[in-house]
Amino acid sequence: MTPQKRTGTQQHSPQQGLERLNIRISGSGGQGVISTGMLLGEALAIGDGKNVSQSQSYGPEARGGATRADIIVSDGEIYFPECNRLDILVAFTYEAYEKYAIEVKAEGLVLADEQAVDVLVGNATTLQMPFLELAVKKFKRSITANMIALGFLATFTKIVSKHALRDVVQEQFAGTKYEELNIKALEQGFRLGVKHGRKKK
Amino acid sequence: MPLHRTTPEGYPVLFAQGNEACVYGAIHAGCNFFAGYPITPSTEITEGMAREMPRFNGIFIQMEDEIASIGAVIGASAAGAVAMSATSGPGFSLMQENIGYAYMVQLPLVIVNVQRAGPSTGLPTKLSQGDTMQARWGTHGDYTAIVVAAATVQETYNVTIRAFQLAERFSTPVVVLLDELIGHMREKLVLKEIKRLTPVQRTFPKIPPEWYFPYKEPLDMVAHPAPVGEGFRYSMTGLIHDKSGFPTAIPSEVNHRMEILKNKIMMHCQDIWNWKEHYTEDAKYLIVAYGSAARAARGAVETLRNRRIRVGLIDLKTIWPFPYRPLPQIAEKAKTKRVFVAENNMGQLIHPVREALPQNIKVHGIRRYDGYSLDPYEIVQLVKEKIYA
Amino acid sequence: MHELTDIYEYLRWRKRFPTVWCAGCGIGSIMGAIIRGIKDLAIPKDDIAFVAGIGCSSRMPVYLDFNTLHTTHGRALTFATGIKLHRPNMNVLVVSGDGDALAIGGNHFIHAARRNIDITLILINNGIYGMTGGQVAPTTPLGARTHTMPYGNIDPAFDSVELALAAGASFVARSTVYAIMQTTNYIKKAIKHIGFSMVEIISQCPTQYGRLNNTANPRELLLWQKEHAVPLATAKDMSKDDLKGKIITGVFRDTRQSEYTETYRQYVKKVQAEMEE
Numbered sequence: 001m002t003p004q005k006r007t008g009t010q011q012h013s014p015q016q017g018l019e020r021l022n023i024r025i026s027g028s029g030g031q032g033v034i035s036t037g038m039l040l041g042e043a044l045a046i047g048d049g050k051n052v053s054q055s056q057s058y059g060p061e062a063r064g065g066a067t068r069a070d071i072i073v074s075d076g077e078i079y080f081p082e083c084n085r086l087d088i089l090v091a092f093t094y095e096a097y098e099k100y101a102i103e104v105k106a107e108g109l110v111l112a113d114e115q116a117v118d119v120l121v122g123n124a125t126t127l128q129m130p131f132l133e134l135a136v137k138k139f140k141r142s143i144t145a146n147m148i149a150l151g152f153l154a155t156f157t158k159i160v161s162k163h164a165l166r167d168v169v170q171e172q173f174a175g176t177k178y179e180e181l182n183i184k185a186l187e188q189g190f191r192l193g194v195k196h197g198r199k200k201k
Numbered sequence: 202m203p204l205h206r207t208t209p210e211g212y213p214v215l216f217a218q219g220n221e222a223c224v225y226g227a228i229h230a231g232c233n234f235f236a237g238y239p240i241t242p243s244t245e246i247t248e249g250m251a252r253e254m255p256r257f258n259g260i261f262i263q264m265e266d267e268i269a270s271i272g273a274v275i276g277a278s279a280a281g282a283v284a285m286s287a288t289s290g291p292g293f294s295l296m297q298e299n300i301g302y303a304y305m306v307q308l309p310l311v312i313v314n315v316q317r318a319g320p321s322t323g324l325p326t327k328l329s330q331g332d333t334m335q336a337r338w339g340t341h342g343d344y345t346a347i348v349v350a351a352a353t354v355q356e357t358y359n360v361t362i363r364a365f366q367l368a369e370r371f372s373t374p375v376v377v378l379l380d381e382l383i384g385h386m387r388e389k390l391v392l393k394e395i396k397r398l399t400p401v402q403r404t405f406p407k408i409p410p411e412w413y414f415p416y417k418e419p420l421d422m423v424a425h426p427a428p429v430g431e432g433f434r435y436s437m438t439g440l441i442h443d444k445s446g447f448p449t450a451i452p453s454e455v456n457h458r459m460e461i462l463k464n465k466i467m468m469h470c471q472d473i474w475n476w477k478e479h480y481t482e483d484a485k486y487l488i489v490a491y492g493s494a495a496r497a498a499r500g501a502v503e504t505l506r507n508r509r510i511r512v513g514l515i516d517l518k519t520i521w522p523f524p525y526r527p528l529p530q531i532a533e534k535a536k537t538k539r540v541f542v543a544e545n546n547m548g549q550l551i552h553p554v555r556e557a558l559p560q561n562i563k564v565h566g567i568r569r570y571d572g573y574s575l576d577p578y579e580i581v582q583l584v585k586e587k588i589y590a
Numbered sequence: 591m592h593e594l595t596d597i598y599e600y601l602r603w604r605k606r607f608p609t610v611w612c613a614g615c616g617i618g619s620i621m622g623a624i625i626r627g628i629k630d631l632a633i634p635k636d637d638i639a640f641v642a643g644i645g646c647s648s649r650m651p652v653y654l655d656f657n658t659l660h661t662t663h664g665r666a667l668t669f670a671t672g673i674k675l676h677r678p679n680m681n682v683l684v685v686s687g688d689g690d691a692l693a694i695g696g697n698h699f700i701h702a703a704r705r706n707i708d709i710t711l712i713l714i715n716n717g718i719y720g721m722t723g724g725q726v727a728p729t730t731p732l733g734a735r736t737h738t739m740p741y742g743n744i745d746p747a748f749d750s751v752e753l754a755l756a757a758g759a760s761f762v763a764r765s766t767v768y769a770i771m772q773t774t775n776y777i778k779k780a781i782k783h784i785g786f787s788m789v790e791i792i793s794q795c796p797t798q799y800g801r802l803n804n805t806a807n808p809r810e811l812l813l814w815q816k817e818h819a820v821p822l823a824t825a826k827d828m829s830k831d832d833l834k835g836k837i838i839t840g841v842f843r844d845t846r847q848s849e850y851t852e853t854y855r856q857y858v859k860k861v862q863a864e865m866e867e
């Protein structure tokens with residue numbers, strides 16, 4: 001092979017040694033899955049300054065029990081904006097868990113709601129968390145489950161910073177009656193994540 | 202949508218969809234009229250314009266169908282508005298007759314087509330680049346179209362602004378060809394043009410009405426018919442017309458009109474062509490693509506370069522007029538042996554590529570038409586297969 | 591009273607004449623009525639946008655010295671909507687044939703009426719497709735012969751007045767070419783009216799309709815209009831059987847309702863007031 005002139009970009013190609021994470025949040029339509037994905041994406045892209053591309057299911061797909069929001073986060077440029085193999089899956093329903101858990105890489109992580117898991121699927125580490133139960137018990141609204149899950153994700157996996165999440169949640173719900181509630185739920189998630197993080201060690 | 206966050210340079214920064222980027226681009230370009238009809242996957246543009254237009258003293262109207270939408274857009278443009286519509290495949294098909302009218306009477310307007318898989322209803326929520334040829338040859342008769350494209354959310358914003366500028370500059374419809382993936386995907390978006398906001402202004406005649414001929418071309422061949430209601434009363438017709446706008450069937454005048462419709466674009470190709478090059482200087486193998494296919498191709502090029510395979514990419518931002526002169530020049534300089542055309546359809550962009558290149562360069566198609574984006578890995582495999590065959 | 595030469599200043603007579611219309615056609619008379627109406631109202635020529643689609647009657651804008659748009663088949667009302675929205679102070683007139691407005695453009699017709707946007711639609715109904723050579727229209731009477739219904743028409747006809755009323759037009763009238771003074775009068779009223787106004791004018795087509803159905807004599811066709819026209823007031827006291835085959839003329843509705851461009855301006859004000867809060 002003839003020697004080539006090497007340019008800077010070639011040596012530090014974004015494909016080499018750069019972290020790319022494929023994250024999927026899934027659940028039933030109306031559980032706030034898509035807005036959770038948007039908030040996480042925004043926190044990562046603007047708060048943490050990462051390269052992010054986020055997509056979601058549309059049309060009839062968005063109405064079943066396995067609605068999804070995909071977030072790809074990378075230090076380099078994202079050329080292929082579709083998640084084929086997942087690093088992290090957050091599942092709120094059984095249908096979502098069953099459908100997507102098999103797509104998680106063996107070294108990946110599945111965060112499933114306790115109520116969503118019946119039989120374990122796939123090879124990845126699976127954590128069963130009482131997101132929905134906590135949401136109902138502590139905040140009397142099951143919709144806050146996704147905020148708890150977001151908070152958990154931040155402190156447990158450390159892929160996203162706490163302040164970035166807090167910022168986007170605050171901005172998204174600023175001036176509405178849900179602002180305080182969502183922030184509280186997020187903080188609850190942070191604590192839960194810290195607790196389980198310690199357990200892991 | 203709130204614009205709270207800014208970059209260190211002071212530009213607003215958002216996490217937005219391609220469709221939303223298109224809305225911001227249109228507003229920053231000075232768009233003040235939008236007529237549309239909801240259709241997946243372009244609905245977010247229509248909804249965004251419905252939200253923003255009244256705030257900026259613009260007009261938004263949801264018409265009874267796409268034919269009516271483009272009709273209202275042409276009418277508004279004739280009245281002096283900076284007008285736009287957005288749609289997807291089925292709506293774009295419905296619009297075609299009226300788009301032809303706009304080409305004939307030479308009115309500036311922007312049509313965004315967020316492509317979905319077809320034919321017919323196809324796959325409404327899946328991506329495709331199947332309208333590549335329709336955007337060029339959609340309406341009947343001979344004419345020359347300007348079609349621009351984008352591969353990222355940021356580019357969608359920039360390209361939309363450029364589309365308005367091109368439309369006004371050449372007094373012609375401009376099509377912004379996006380696809381479902383880019384339209385629905387969220388990425389970081391920096392609103393750079395907000396600071397030097399110089400909205401597109403319609404061109405008005407500088408001569409008194411009694412000397413005015415709406416279709417008397419200046420040296421650059423681009424006539425700008427005066428907006429209705431400004432004191433220049435003339436006839437605007439979809440029939441072939443003379444310089445004063447009246448129908449004519451005199452062969453010399455017909456020839457002149459037809460040639461103007463073509464040449465007013467073709468003589469300014471240099472100003473319209475736009476593409477991004479990646480590793481083309483020594484590209485023994487060259488990939489040509491646009492939109493989401495170009496994204497995947499970019500990933501493939503990076504991988505192949507790491508394996509010391511000299512592959513380059515031309516990411517088209519202007520699809521039509523096709524860069525038929527620059528492409529062979531780049532290929533010649535790089536001593537290119539093979540060219541690959543990556544696209545999300547059964548092979549459309551490959552035709553102008555093949556036409557533009559000399560016979561000794563082999564052209565291969567890399568195609569996917571199942572509604573999903575091309576995978577960089579897939580492209581790597583196909584390129585290697587051909588190279589080592 | 592009008593002088594015969596009154597209309598000249600509104601015509602592009604130096605260039606565009608003679609017209610494409612056949613001898614004995616009613617469209618020329620209607621064009622005269624429109625011009626006289628506009629002259630009486632003293633509307634400056636620059637303030638009028640005159641839009642038409644495709645067809646015999648839709649050739650009219652080419653001959654008139656206004657801001658004229660000769661657009662695509664059936665879509666004239668959509669172009670007019672765009673012009674009116676962007677320049678709400680202009681008088682926007684649309685001339686349309688029965689095929690143009692009721693067949694290919696039927697959807698746009700009902701939706702323009704529904705919005706009650708301030709456009710004046712002058713619908714010239716000659717019961718046939720003239721320009722393409724005598725095919726059946728949605729207004730062709732049952733049994734009439736056309737080139738695409740050579741053994742007598744079996745398609746029931748539209749009543750454009752009923753349609754406009756049902757769709758929400760705020761001014762609806764019908765007249766005939768024979769009653770040309772009445773026609774001029776209605777056109778004036780329609781232009782002055784704020785909101786969507788429609789005037790249907792029953793016209794004659796000796797070349798296509800006449801030749802295929804009994805007589806190609808324009809005089810006889812005009813007399814037929816005279817004999818069959820029944821004023822609205824008289825028609826009220828007549829039975830359904832008596833009214834069969836008759837043309838009811840008059841003003842069917844003339845009300846002031848909220849007009850679309852006005853409503854839109856209020857909507858913008860409301861949005862901007864909320865923004866400032």
